[in-house]
Amino acid sequence: MSRISKRKKGDGGRGSITILVLGDEGAGKSSLVSTFVSRHFSERVPGVMTRVRLPITSGSSEGRGGSYVTTIVDTQNGDATLAAVASTAVPSEPVDAIVLVYDLDRPSTFQRLESHWLPLIERCYSPPAVTETPNSIGGPEISDYNKIPPVIIAGNKLDLSLASPAHEDARLDRQQIVALLGRFKFVRQCIKTSAKTLLNVNDIFDKAQQAVLYPIGPLFDLTEGKMTDNCCKAFTRIFRMFDEDKDGLLNDLELGTFQNYFFKKAIHANKLTWWKKVLSKKPLDNDEVYIQDDKFTVAGFLTIIEMFMLKEFFDVPWRVLRHFGYDDDLNLYVPDWVVSPSSKIKGSDESQWSLSxxxxxxxxxxxxxxxxxxxxxxxxxxxxxxxxxxxxxxxxxxxxxxxxxxxxxxxxxxxxxxxxxxxxxxxxxxxxxxxxxxxxxxxxxSHDTSGARPDDMPDxxxxxxxxxxxxxxxxxxxxxxxxxxxxxxxxxxxxxxxxxxxxxxxxxxxxxxMNAKQSLSxxxxxxxxxxxxxxxxxxxxxxxxxxxxxxxxxxxxxxxxxxxxxxxxxxxxxxxxxxxxxxxxxxxxxxxxxxxxxxxxxxxxxxxxxxxxxxxxxxxxxxxxxxxxxxxxxxxxxxxxxxxxxxxxxxxxxxxxxxxxxxxxxxxxxxxxxxxxxxxxxxxxxxxxxxxxxxxxxxxxxxxxxxxxGDLRSKPYAAQKRKEALWRRRMLWLSVGGISLVGVAAVGYFWRGEKRFESILRSFKNLFGRGESSDGVTIPVGRIP
Ligand SMILES: Nc1nc2c(ncn2[C@@H]2O[C@H](COP(=O)(O)OP(=O)(O)OP(=O)(O)O)[C@@H](O)[C@H]2O)c(=O)[nH]1
Ligand SMILES: [Mg+2]
CATH class of the missing domain: 3.40.50.300 (P-loop containing nucleotide triphosphate hydrolases)
Structure with missing residues (x-):
């Protein structure tokens, strides 16, 4: 399910993104918001920052149309706020992403992520049916991770933590984070930051925005841990479109065209070799082959895309999908030339029924x-x-x-x-x-139907x-x-x-x-x-x-x-x-x-x-x-x-x-x-x-x-109409010929001298009786009675 597409669009197709900032007291939530907005760290910030509406950001150069207003909502006692926004079936302002802040200088705030905040978020968005699995660590597993808004964890006060002895055990820190990411799959990223030194502050909110603009849900099933069916279908279709020779495989050239098309740079031969090596080492899923005849199979191509996703690069697949007209729910937009190839033709739908x-x-x-x-x-x-x-x-x-x-x-x-x-x-x-x-x-x-063929027709x-x-x-x-x-x-x-x-x-x-010259049938x-x-x-x-x-x-x-x-x-x-x-x-x-x-x-x-x-x-x-x-x-x-x-x-x-x-x-x-x-x-x-x-x-x-x-007589009076048409054509030619002769004759008169022309004119005027007065004054033609 795409979050942003479900949201109310404002005027001009504008969408909005709401980011909720949660975390323990004193972790630095308000400071992060304040620093992000003012590009300046202030020792004294309000307990709760007023809502911040960021200037409209264009929906990105990555093929997403429209523009977005981002609202950042700071909290104090976030439990209640979260419960309020998540409990309503149709919230007035649904939360699109959450920034969860802990204090790197206070390890207890990190423990609280696992013991309090993340389970709370999970509970608030989890469906009523909760299933216990034997492997669950630290509480019940929920059945659908895809309904939870993406969470970016911000470890704040990096400036203090770098100076403190606790920092020495950075390795342990990392292990804990990896465990956390494994357990709570809706956490998109953990970023260490410092509101005081402005380190990575922009990153936190950028990643939160991106998590909304490039949602995981439609592409990757977090619960199942694999690409969604719809995403596989979409990329298989794209694969077929780049498979120029239609052999069901992408050769180096075809994959190169794909890469060039989207990233505007050629793929290096050693990169291709690297991918082939990686794929050929990958254990086979359902006997799928990834590389065949030194070319990429559909399974191989999908695995490359999935690897991007596993590395959290969701912008890459989204960019490709949006280019090909997929919306946030992976519905394919069908362009106008397909629906109505020529709107000029009356009733084009019916009259263009035949396949091109x-x-x-x-x-x-x-x-x-x-x-x-x-x-x-x-x-x-x-x-x-x-x-x-x-x-x-x-x-x-x-x-x-x-x-x-x-x-x-x-x-x-x-x-x-x-x-x-x-x-x-x-x-x-x-x-x-x-x-x-x-x-x-x-x-x-006794009319001859010689068109009919004998019985040696194909099946x-x-x-x-x-x-x-x-x-x-x-x-x-x-x-x-x-x-x-x-x-x-x-x-x-x-x-x-x-x-x-x-x-x-x-x-x-x-x-x-495809440039077919002539239809064979x-x-x-x-x-x-x-x-x-x-x-x-x-x-x-x-x-x-x-x-x-x-x-x-x-x-x-x-x-x-x-x-x-x-x-x-x-x-x-x-x-x-x-x-x-x-x-x-x-x-x-x-x-x-x-x-x-x-x-x-x-x-x-x-x-x-x-x-x-x-x-x-x-x-x-x-x-x-x-x-x-x-x-x-x-x-x-x-x-x-x-x-x-x-x-x-x-x-x-x-x-x-x-x-x-x-x-x-x-x-x-x-x-x-x-x-x-x-x-x-x-x-x-x-x-x-x-x-x-x-x-x-x-x-x-x-x-x-x-x-x-039309090879047999099936149109009424067809032969008669043909004769009539022929006769009309002949008549037309005759009249054209006649007119031309008259024209040629007239031109001839002009060429034979003005004198003769004048005498003719005179005779015409005489015919009317009053063409020219005897003293040579010309009477305007319009006045001739
Ligand atoms: N050294 C350092 N101090 C920070 C940093 N961020 C915040 N602080 C300080 O930490 C204290 C708490 O910061 P707040 O931003 O008020 O924390 P909060 O999470 O909003 O706290 P509540 O609103 O009470 O929940 C303040 O004294 C800040 O100046 C940082 O990156 N480095
Ligand atoms: Mg605060």
Whole structure:
């Protein structure tokens, strides 16, 4: 817990630090305060100095913003004062640090530190539950040292003590102090001072201030005697940011950059050797390696930082942390460029949902770094390590325990089959995989769908690890992830909540410095509309690789997002040397599907923010077609769309009997209406699917991808609009050409002489009847009637 951040901030973001001066009678408390303020020792000081407010000190050059007013509160009979300030749950003026004074010339005052003052401070700030431990020396151990304000012990009257015989046993003195520091871990420092000679007086109050500005608590757990978890996370993130080559180790150059960045001086080679020697001699904690291949591991780097802390250099780690945007409670401040990369773009959050090329490259570097066995898959342990640096729960953003935090208030939530299986269904339901044997797609015209690829596609989303549903949701259960799955998941969460996704990437160490030239893949967002029971979920199950019977669906009233990917043939520009050339090759397309149930389709956001609308209707159901037909009117004119009829298997028999009977039924009229509608709008004809008979998923996904990227006719009247645009362009050129000709002709006239011009002018004037009077007087043009 940070003390100063909890304090009331005054105007202009100003904070205040209160230092309480305690100690035995006559130890020199008031003299120290008086000398500190006046830079002069006075033999006669008041019993209690009035409160001293020090001039505002800037919050330091060490990256701490704001400025601070320091108040020093002197005491007499400090027991009562301490009890008063510490007992109130919300004190009006909380104490931030304590200066505890003893008299070096009176050893009894030193004994009183251990027997009275320090236990008193401990008691005043200790929680009610006090635990006895067998090892406790001199009284019960309290369970949490971190709540006690930092204490600076001032051994005063050094001038007298140096002259006295008691001083001879300085060694004993030191031993006693070390024992005291060991027992009372909230004591930050012991400093010998003399109010009379002004020796170390400034130091006492400076250290007290620093103890507040650079608090131990958030960085180092005094009770446990080690770095806090949050501090480890923060420095591990910083480690990753300096690990330029992303090999999970800091080499000499990378550590040198770190040192140079913060201390503005290079690290000497012998210093590096010294650190390596020290670390390699250090006993291993939990089999951690500190140095590997002559480079520093994360554990090694953290140990160096911890060593600074053990030597009481808390300003060093704080300076680094504050530079990287950590506040006093080690919460990471996320800068504006992450939250809203371009405020100029209207609705930037949604329109910038897709991950940038550099973000994809960052994700790739994470993947490569943490794929521990280099088998092209992230195991559950690898995933755990990646997310170990994000705040609790340190899990991927698509994990169900993070749904509330990540996606509350968003249009849709992620829907991952394997999570549903693991956490929601009984284990017995795990198993059957749909068969894709038959091509379940019929297209209602002979239009060529040559974009669809044969069946030799790479594997889609990998199979989940089968784990019983009783597993607690907090624990990370994750199927292994190939890189393509890993990036698809990221595109999915980014489509649902782009801001939080960018923040998550930032927390993982992404800093936008990567200079990716061109994204190797693209992502498209597709919304699936259809009336209730029209077969949306079943179709998606068949396409997105659900490991269950695709027809086994549940009704959902909330939009859900799923993802998959496909390699689709696509023409794109590639750089060949200095030239850009068109290349026809397979492009990885991440496909993010959001199923919009009928009940959730009324708002404007339902029909916005996607690259393709899949309009799904039940071939047997007129109302179902009417529904998508009406919904289509709400789509923006340029939104690509594709009509899909479902449950083809159920209509074929019925249509046959209709034909035999010669009757025109609703079924036929639905199909005909859909076909005519698409023809009228110059769209791809509707496709008919049957999940029951099986859908050739990859072929169909390719078809949808090509509709989304505009390689197929998915925008209404696209061809006509293109022709019109071409015609407009031609007309524009013609008119530009015409105007230019007229211009050239006019200039020509000028060049051919004033005489001719004048004669023309005259003829114009004559035309008006009164251009120039016969005696040569020019009539102003404005007066010409
Ligand atoms: N030689 C010497 N005398 C000091 C020093 N500091 C304080 N004194 C003297 O010690 C006596 C007590 O000092 P105070 O500052 O009044 O002590 P205090 O802790 O405020 O005492 P109370 O207010 O009564 O609790 C005074 O006579 C001071 O002049 C010092 O560093 N050296
Ligand atoms: Mg006094």
């Amino acid at each position: 090329a550099s973000a994809v490259e960052f994700l790739e570097s994470l993947f490569t770094q943490f794929d521990s066995n280099n088998d092209g898959e992230l195991t559950e342990d690898d995933i755990k390590r990646i997310f170990s640096i994000v705040p609790h729960p340190s899990l991927p953003p698509w994990h169900p325990t993070r749904t509330k935090d990540m996606f509350e208030g968003c249009f849709s939530v992620p829907c991952l089959d394997w999570y549903k299986k693991l956490f929601l269904s009984p284990p017995s339901s795990i198993g059957s995989v749909s068969s894709d044997e038959h091509a379940g797609v019929t297209i209602l015209s 889609s989303v990998s199979s989940p690890t089968m784990t019983p549903a009783s597993t607690p949701p907090e624990s990370l259960i994750h199927p292994p992830l190939k890189f393509v799955d890993w990036s698809t998941y990221w595109f999915m969460v980014s489509s649902i909540n782009p801001v939080k996704t960018r923040m998550e990437l930032y927390r993982l160490g992404y800093d936008n410095k 693209r992502a498209i967002r597709i919304k699936i509309f259809g009336s209730s029971q029209s077969g949306k979920t079943a179709l998606l199950n068949a396409l997105v690789g659900a490991n269950k019977d695709p027809l086994d669906t549940e009704e959902s009233g909330h939009p859900e997002t799923r993802c998959t990917h496909v390699y689709a043939p696509s023409a794109r520009l590639v750089n060949v040397g200095s030239k850009a050339e068109k290349n026809l090759g397979d492009e990885l397309i991440h496909m993010i599907f959001t199923e919009v149930p009928e009940v959730a389709s009324t708002g404007p956001e339902a029909v916005a923010n996607c690259e393709l609308a899949m309009l799904v209707f039940d071939c047997n159901d007129e109302r179902s077609y009417e529904y998508v037909h009406t919904l289509e009117e709400r789509l923006s004119e340029d939104m690509p769309r594709v009509f899909i009829g479902t449950k083809k298997d159920t209509i074929s028999a019925a249509l046959k009997s209709d034909e035999e009977e010669g009757s025109s039924t609703g079924r036929r009229s639905v199909l005909v209406a859909a076909q005519i509608h698409c023809e009228e709008l110059d769209l791809e004809p509707p496709t008919l699917t049957s999940v029951a008979s099986g859908v050739e998923a990859e072929k169909y996904l390719t078809y949808i991808a090509l509709c989304a990227v």
